[in-house]
Amino acid sequence: MGFFRGDVMDRHCAGRDRSTAGLARHGRRRQIVLVFGLALLLVLAVASPAVARDVEGCLICHGDPDFVDPTPNAGEPTSLYVDSEMFGESVHAQQPCSACHRGFVLTIPQHQVDVDKDFRQVAIEACEACHPDAFMSYQTSAHAKVYYQDDAGPICISCHGSHAIRRVRLGEESAEFKMEMAKDSCGRCHQDKFDRARDEFHIKALNLGYERAATCFDCHGYHENLALHSGEPETVEACRECHPGANEGFTYFQMHLEPHFMNAWWGVRAVYLFFSTLLIVVLVVGIAYTTVHLQKETRILLGVFGGGLGRLFGFIRVLEEESRGNGKSNNPLRAERADQDDSDVKDETEGGE
Amino acid sequence: MGQGTDAKEGVNLVYHRFSAFHRFNHYLVMLSFFGLVMTGIPLKFRDSIWAQMIMDLVGGVAAAGFLHRVMAVVNILYFILEFSYMAWYVVARKGPIFHEDSIVPTKKDWADMKGMFRWFAGKGEKPKLSRFTYWEKFDFWALFAGTFLIGGSGLMMWFPEATTRILPGVSLNVALVLHSNEAFLATGVIFIFVHFFSAHGRPESFPADEVIFSGYLPVEHYIHERPQEYENRLKAGTLHEVVRPAPSPRRRRMFKWVTAAITFFAFLAASYTVLLVVWPLIF
Numbered sequence: 001m002g003f004f005r006g007d008v009m010d011r012h013c014a015g016r017d018r019s020t021a022g023l024a025r026h027g028r029r030r031q032i033v034l035v036f037g038l039a040l041l042l043v044l045a046v047a048s049p050a051v052a053r054d055v056e057g058c059l060i061c062h063g064d065p066d067f068v069d070p071t072p073n074a075g076e077p078t079s080l081y082v083d084s085e086m087f088g089e090s091v092h093a094q095q096p097c098s099a100c101h102r103g104f105v106l107t108i109p110q111h112q113v114d115v116d117k118d119f120r121q122v123a124i125e126a127c128e129a130c131h132p133d134a135f136m137s138y139q140t141s142a143h144a145k146v147y148y149q150d151d152a153g154p155i156c157i158s159c160h161g162s163h164a165i166r167r168v169r170l171g172e173e174s175a176e177f178k179m180e181m182a183k184d185s186c187g188r189c190h191q192d193k194f195d196r197a198r199d200e201f202h203i204k205a206l207n208l209g210y211e212r213a214a215t216c217f218d219c220h221g222y223h224e225n226l227a228l229h230s231g232e233p234e235t236v237e238a239c240r241e242c243h244p245g246a247n248e249g250f251t252y253f254q255m256h257l258e259p260h261f262m263n264a265w266w267g268v269r270a271v272y273l274f275f276s277t278l279l280i281v282v283l284v285v286g287i288a289y290t291t292v293h294l295q296k297e298t299r300i301l302l303g304v305f306g307g308g309l310g311r312l313f314g315f316i317r318v319l320e321e322e323s324r325g326n327g328k329s330n331n332p333l334r335a336e337r338a339d340q341d342d343s344d345v346k347d348e349t350e351g352g353e
Numbered sequence: 354m355g356q357g358t359d360a361k362e363g364v365n366l367v368y369h370r371f372s373a374f375h376r377f378n379h380y381l382v383m384l385s386f387f388g389l390v391m392t393g394i395p396l397k398f399r400d401s402i403w404a405q406m407i408m409d410l411v412g413g414v415a416a417a418g419f420l421h422r423v424m425a426v427v428n429i430l431y432f433i434l435e436f437s438y439m440a441w442y443v444v445a446r447k448g449p450i451f452h453e454d455s456i457v458p459t460k461k462d463w464a465d466m467k468g469m470f471r472w473f474a475g476k477g478e479k480p481k482l483s484r485f486t487y488w489e490k491f492d493f494w495a496l497f498a499g500t501f502l503i504g505g506s507g508l509m510m511w512f513p514e515a516t517t518r519i520l521p522g523v524s525l526n527v528a529l530v531l532h533s534n535e536a537f538l539a540t541g542v543i544f545i546f547v548h549f550f551s552a553h554g555r556p557e558s559f560p561a562d563e564v565i566f567s568g569y570l571p572v573e574h575y576i577h578e579r580p581q582e583y584e585n586r587l588k589a590g591t592l593h594e595v596v597r598p599a600p601s602p603r604r605r606r607m608f609k610w611v612t613a614a615i616t617f618f619a620f621l622a623a624s625y626t627v628l629l630v631v632w633p634l635i636f
Contacts, residue, residue, distance in 0.1 A: 201529070204399045210414030230522070245514030252522030253513075261530065268526045275534035282538060286546045296473050298556050 052088040058097045059084045082163055091167040100126040100162075120147075120155050127156040137223035159185040175211040178218075179203075186216040196256040214242060230254075365599040368575035371568045374438065379565050381431040382496070383615070387622050388424035390540050392417040394629060397533055401632040403625065425507055432500050453483040453582065458494075462487040481581035488551045495547075499539045506532040540626055549623060553616075561616040567608035572596060 052059060061067055063084045068077040087093060098104060102125065128135040138144050138156070146153030168177060182203070187194030197203045197216070205213035219238045220226050228235045230252045239246035257264045261272050371379075392411060395404035411417045442448045451459050466487050468480030485493075506528035509516045513525055553561045557578055564570040576583045586592045599605065 201396070204396050205414045207399055208395065208405060208408045208414050213414070243514055247514070247517060249517040249520070250514060250522050252517075253525045254523055257526075261526075264526060265523045268523065268530055271527050272530045272534065275531065275538065279534065279538050279542070282542045283546065286542050290546055290550045292473050293469075294550060294554065 052084050053094050053096065054084070055096050056098060058082075059087075087163045090163060090165050092163075092165060099130075102126055102129070123157050123162075124155050134223050137221070141221075141223060141225040142227065143225050154189065173211065175206050175209045175213070178211065178215045179206055181217070182206075182215040190216075193256050196258060199257075199259070200255065212242075218242075366572045366596050367569035367599045368572050369569050369595050369597050370564050370575070373568065374434075376565065376568050378431050378434055378438075381427055381434075383619075385424045385427035385431065386539075386544070387618070388420060389428065389536075390626060391622070392421040392424070393536060394540060394626065397537060398629050398633055401629050403629045403632055407625070407629075422511065425504070425511070428500060428504060432504060435497070453485075453585065456485055456490055456493055458487070458490050462490060481584070482579055483581040483585070484579060488547070492548050492552065496539070499535055502535050503532055503539065506535075541630060544623070549619065561612050561619070563608060563612045566612050566615065567600075567605075569597070569600070571599075 059082065062080055062082045065081050067080050069080055092100070101122075103122065124135075134156075143154050147155060166177070173181075182194060182197075194216070198207070202214045206215055218241065220228060221238075226234055226238065228238055231248055232251070235251040236246060236248055239250055243250065254264055254268070257268075261269045264272075391407060395401075395407050395417070398404050408414060408417055411420060443450065449455055450457050453459070453461065461483065465480045465482060468477060469487075471477040472479045509520075509528040510525060510532065516525060516528075552565075553559070555562075557574065558564075562570075570578075583592075586595065
């Protein structure tokens with residue numbers, strides 16, 4: 001810490017009692033050492049190579065790709081393999097297995113103490129233990145309602161996965177990550193909504209690498225899964241995350257419309273139909289007209305398809321002559337020359353027919 | 354194409370077709386159009402790998418969005434300039450409106466069009482075209498209306514919060530559909546299939562009509578291209594108003610290079626757009 005003991009420091013303490021100043025400096029130095037030490041530890045912890053900690057030795061058996069349930073209930077044996085490398089890269093790599101797999105004992109063959117307990121209930125409880133806030137948000141969501149009522153809704157691991165949960169900083173996710181989460185987590189069940197959202201500005205921009213563009217959970221919430229109907233206060237709040245001036249009228253923008261705007265307001269469909277028709281009409285008429293016009297002036301199609309390459313080179317020669325202005329008078333004020341130009345054109349036309 | 358007349362023959366005259374104002378406006382249109390298409394159309398065809406390429410080239414979606422808005426300001430600028438010019442032409446200069454010198458469609462355009470179709474079918478001579486042909490007028494008014502529609506809907510989406518203070522949110526849906534479709538129409542049809550071919554691709558001007566960049570064209574070219582205007586001016590004795598001595602060889606060389614550079618860039622931009630649009634249809 002040499003550089004902290006510089007002249008500036010000495011001059012600063014010059015007026016005080018030497019020993020007191022020395023003591024204070026000593027204490028401060030210890031503080032600094034402590035802070036830097038902790039920071040170093042943190043950096044090391046974050047930057048350390050991804051290795052699963054596995055203090056209990058579960059991966060001795062479960063790290064084997066061929067490890068299957070030796071007592072299959074029916075049909076195909078269930079794989080009990082956990083990819084240790086994948087788990088090592090996950091955010092939970094430093095956690096012992098039993099941190100989540102609670103109520104398990106190290107007796108073989110039966111790990112689970114309460115055999116009849118539903119594995120999904122175990123999973124939810126495991127997450128809740130460390131993430132109570134997220135769990136509370138989830139409790140209010142439509143996902144939870146379906147889970148508790150019909151015993152079929154998604155739980156934490158349905159969206160987050162289990163052994164490969166990645167380390168992200170909220171608000172700093174990359175565009176690829178947000179896109180992947182929207183596709184794999186939300187789109188797995190809400191395929192239709194995801195497909196429609198892909199045609200909208202937000203996800204289009206995200207798809208092209210704009211990480212600030214909103215994806216599913218930026219509006220609908222990570223765990224709340226708000227329905228977000230037009231005109232509702234929570235929808236206004238959701239829009240205001242990025243559009244601070246949004247009001248109630250703003251929320252009447254129609255999202256997740258079907259292809260060709262089939263379920264949109266009739267005005268949107270009318271404009272869409274009008275411009276689609278206009279596009280096709282102008283395209284067809286434009287291409288047809290341009291082809292006929294250019295063909296008449298250059299006879300280039302005849303040159304390519306009729307007379308072969310010789311005619312095509314003839315066309316190029318005509319262009320060159322045209323550009324040089326050959327065969328024409330340089331005096332514009334002589335009208336008879338212009339007349340002759342016209343008759344030249346006529347001759348050409350008749351010759352071509 | 355032709356650069357004035359052959360100096361050896363002693364006569365060196367050009368026809369002055371576009372004033373500096375109009376050329377400047379065309380440069381602005383070009384600049385903003387290419388800028389807007391380059392930064393806007395990848396969003397429409399974002400499944401094409403070429404969309405990602407151009408986005409990376411520009412520097413990401415945020416940079417493209419910023420550029421798009423800068424070009425939108427240029428777009429609005431030329432629209433205001435052109436509109437002011439038209440107001441000045443009508444109010445202050447009291448220029449003729451339903452006349453061959455004006456850009457407003459007249460009966461002669463209808464007759465010209467019928468005449469051209471007759472000529473296409475080989476049943477008559479090519480009609481004598483005047484200062485503005487019917488396809489040039491179509492080009493102009495299509496762009497004029499398109500700029501108004503695209504600009505208006507673009508501004509709505511630029512300031513969505515302000516828009517929804519006045520209109521319901523669904524108006525932004527309408528704006529988006531209109532902006533996207535009209536922009537695609539303008540890009541694909543007017544500029545690639547119509548404007549590039551009818552204004553620049555005709556044999557008289559192939560591959561690019563230099564007149565819009567330099568303002569003049571050789572007189573014999575002019576007589577060949579616009580016989581009606583030439584006759585009118587000859588009769589009225591106003592030919593001296595538009596026929597001028599050719600610029601210096603240095604200036605002519607400069608415009609040749611300017612035209613070549615712009616043509617190259619336009620060709621690149623048009624090919625890119627076609628590729629972008631066609632790619633998702635094939636792959």
